[in-house]
Amino acid sequence: MELVKPSIGLIFWMVVSFSIILFLLKKFAWKPILGMIKEREQSIENALASAEKAKEEMKLLQSSNERILAEARSERDAMLKEAREIREKMIADSKGIASKEGERLLASARENIQNEKNAAITELKNQVAALSIEIAEKILKSELSSDEKQKTLVSTLLKDVNLN
Amino acid sequence: MTNKINIFKPFLFIVALLFSANTAWAYDPSVADTNKTAPAETPAPVQKQETKGFDAGKMIMEHVSDNHSWHLFGHYSISLPVILKTDKGIEVFSSSRFGHEGEEKAEGKYYAYELKEGSVVVVDEVSDTVDEAATASLTDLSITKNVASMFITMLLMLWVFISVAKAYKRNPGKAPKGLQSFVEPLIMFVRDDVAKPSIGEKRYERFMPFLLTVFFFVLFSNYMGLVPFFPGGVNLTGSISIAMVLAAFTLVITFFVANKHYWLHVIAMPGVPIPVLLILTPIEILGLFLRPFVLMIRLFANITAGHIIALAFFSLIFIFGEMNTGLGLGVSLFSLVFTVFMGFLELLVAFLQAYVFTLLSAIYFGSAVDEGHDVHNHADDHLPERTTN
Numbered sequence: 001m002e003l004v005k006p007s008i009g010l011i012f013w014m015v016v017s018f019s020i021i022l023f024l025l026k027k028f029a030w031k032p033i034l035g036m037i038k039e040r041e042q043s044i045e046n047a048l049a050s051a052e053k054a055k056e057e058m059k060l061l062q063s064s065n066e067r068i069l070a071e072a073r074s075e076r077d078a079m080l081k082e083a084r085e086i087r088e089k090m091i092a093d094s095k096g097i098a099s100k101e102g103e104r105l106l107a108s109a110r111e112n113i114q115n116e117k118n119a120a121i122t123e124l125k126n127q128v129a130a131l132s133i134e135i136a137e138k139i140l141k142s143e144l145s146s147d148e149k150q151k152t153l154v155s156t157l158l159k160d161v162n163l164n
Numbered sequence: 165m166t167n168k169i170n171i172f173k174p175f176l177f178i179v180a181l182l183f184s185a186n187t188a189w190a191y192d193p194s195v196a197d198t199n200k201t202a203p204a205e206t207p208a209p210v211q212k213q214e215t216k217g218f219d220a221g222k223m224i225m226e227h228v229s230d231n232h233s234w235h236l237f238g239h240y241s242i243s244l245p246v247i248l249k250t251d252k253g254i255e256v257f258s259s260s261r262f263g264h265e266g267e268e269k270a271e272g273k274y275y276a277y278e279l280k281e282g283s284v285v286v287v288d289e290v291s292d293t294v295d296e297a298a299t300a301s302l303t304d305l306s307i308t309k310n311v312a313s314m315f316i317t318m319l320l321m322l323w324v325f326i327s328v329a330k331a332y333k334r335n336p337g338k339a340p341k342g343l344q345s346f347v348e349p350l351i352m353f354v355r356d357d358v359a360k361p362s363i364g365e366k367r368y369e370r371f372m373p374f375l376l377t378v379f380f381f382v383l384f385s386n387y388m389g390l391v392p393f394f395p396g397g398v399n400l401t402g403s404i405s406i407a408m409v410l411a412a413f414t415l416v417i418t419f420f421v422a423n424k425h426y427w428l429h430v431i432a433m434p435g436v437p438i439p440v441l442l443i444l445t446p447i448e449i450l451g452l453f454l455r456p457f458v459l460m461i462r463l464f465a466n467i468t469a470g471h472i473i474a475l476a477f478f479s480l481i482f483i484f485g486e487m488n489t490g491l492g493l494g495v496s497l498f499s500l501v502f503t504v505f506m507g508f509l510e511l512l513v514a515f516l517q518a519y520v521f522t523l524l525s526a527i528y529f530g531s532a533v534d535e536g537h538d539v540h541n542h543a544d545d546h547l548p549e550r551t552t553n
Binding site: 017018025031036040043 | 225318322325348369404406410
């Protein structure tokens with residue numbers, strides 16, 4: 001059968017031209033094409049990788065931002081709390097001081113009053129004593145102004161003594 | 165991927181078998197005819213045959229087989245150079261000397277030649293009989309229809325791929341444009357779906373030029389064969405010589421790159437007892453040659469079958485038209501529908517055959533360069549790579 005009989009001419013031309021085309025295409029087509037495709041793939045891969053890296057960095061940055069923010073917030077809270085405590089303490093302290101001062105003032109006032117009172121009482125006593133001495137002197141003077149009176153006095157006094 | 169092939173292989177085989185049976189059926193009558201007519205005086209029986217009516221087998225065979233001139237349409241054909249190496253020297257003349265139908269005697273420098281069943285024979289100028297001795301020493305290196313078509317395909321390939329390569333150089337790192345974007349997916353397909361999974365990520369690169377060239381040569385010639393007018397319509401990849409050369413290239417490259425591991429597995433499979441080796445080794449050695457042989461047959465049978473079936477459907481029109489014009493018109497409708505359907509199928513087959521040829525070549529290369537990490541399970545070496553793709 002002619003159909004399945006290989007023909008020498010065709011085989012010869014095919015071997016020759018296929019070798020030539022294989023060589024030519026390898027040199028002028030496949031090498032540059034495959035090289036360029038590979039290069040492009042690599043550049044795309046690199047771009048993707050760097051994008052991924054940037055994303056990662058962004059994420060890192062974001063998390064660190066958040067951390068800093070959280071730190072600041074907690075610091076602020078602490079500061080506020082401290083301030084509140086200080087204020088309360090100050091108020092409490094000043095309240096204590098004031099009451100103590102008041103008490104002290106009261107006490108000293110009371111003491112003063114007492115002293116004044118004592119002094120007044122003493123003076124009153126002195127004056128009463130002086131007054132009574134003066135009265136007694138005047139009474140004595142009037143009593144002893146006449147002889148008769150003196151004689152009566154002596155007799156009463158003597159009477160008392162006799163009784164003893 | 166491997167599963168797909170396993171499904172396809174038997175399918176293709178059955179298709180090929182069906183069509184080759186078809187071939188025999190279509191061809192045999194014409195063989196019988198020419199055999200009968202050849203020994204007698206040539207011109208008269210041919211005339212008689214033509215008046216006898218339309219011979220589908222002869223027409224189809226003329227279309228699918230090689231020819232010394234390129235028939236275009238009607239009475240027009242392109243004459244091609246006939247190159248003959250005889251025992252006296254090289255002869256070059258135009259195929260027009262054989263006449264339009266190839267029925268005339270061509271007078272050369274050294275001998276007179278005639279076409280007999282498509283091949284050139286030396287005839288004795290005086291007695292007009294075939295000179296067997298001179299014919300035996302004759303080597304026909306003519307630029308036949310297939311050779312011319314092959315040159316056209318190759319020039320087309322050179323033009324396409326060199327201009328694509330230039331386009332890559334012109335705008336490096338950019339997205340492909342025009343022809344480039346048409347070709348790139350195919351190149352990527354060969355690289356990522358054929359070469360890488362079959363040969364392996366590390367070693368595939370040195371096989372890429374051959375695989376790409378084979379893939380595109382088969383693809384381009386298959387598609388050119390589907391174009392019904394010049395410069396297409398030639399059954400190039402369906403010619404056994406072309407398929408044979410392509411398969412031989414695969415075989416030779418496999419032998420060249422094959423490593424110690426591969427030869428060891430062929431000659432003495434490790435871990436197999438010697439009595440079994442006595443049977444296994446011849447089978448393995450036979451297998452070395454059987455694989456490219458199957459490559460050749462598959463390509464040849466599929467493409468030829470496609471051409472034959474398309475032509476057979478058209479022949480039906482003329483066969484029925486000879487009986488009755490109306491019948492011929494009726495059948496033409498049916499033929500047209502079926503030819504369109506077959507045309508679409510052939511578009512698929514054309515790509516599929518290019519793919520299968522390249523894939524199987526790649527698998528053979530892969531097995532030849534495989535280092536075989538696991539002696540007991542070397543078939544699974546590339547499995548993880550394949551499943552990832």
